[in-house]
Amino acid sequence: MTAGPSFGATDDGQGPHVAGLQHGMSFTECVTGLGRLPVRGAYYIAAPYKVADQQGAIARVFAIKSAGTPGIAEAS
Numbered sequence: 001m002t003a004g005p006s007f008g009a010t011d012d013g014q015g016p017h018v019a020g021l022q023h024g025m026s027f028t029e030c031v032t033g034l035g036r037l038p039v040r041g042a043y044y045i046a047a048p049y050k051v052a053d054q055q056g057a058i059a060r061v062f063a064i065k066s067a068g069t070p071g072i073a074e075a076s
Helices: 014-021
Strands: 043-048 059-064
Touching: none
Parallel strands: none
Antiparallel strands: 043 059
């Protein structure tokens, strides 16, 4: 998971994606609000939808953490 636009170079990200896919990786890019999550202890849920003949798709991403647990950006 990354807040960046791609796991590879933004002008040609195919190489890192192909290498990761060969090892069963999946990619979630352009995620927002990551600073509200703790380093450990949150559940990550991705709910993509299937688009025929596409290599990628839009997904809704959810994270669940314990109440009162500060996120990375909230910890002091």
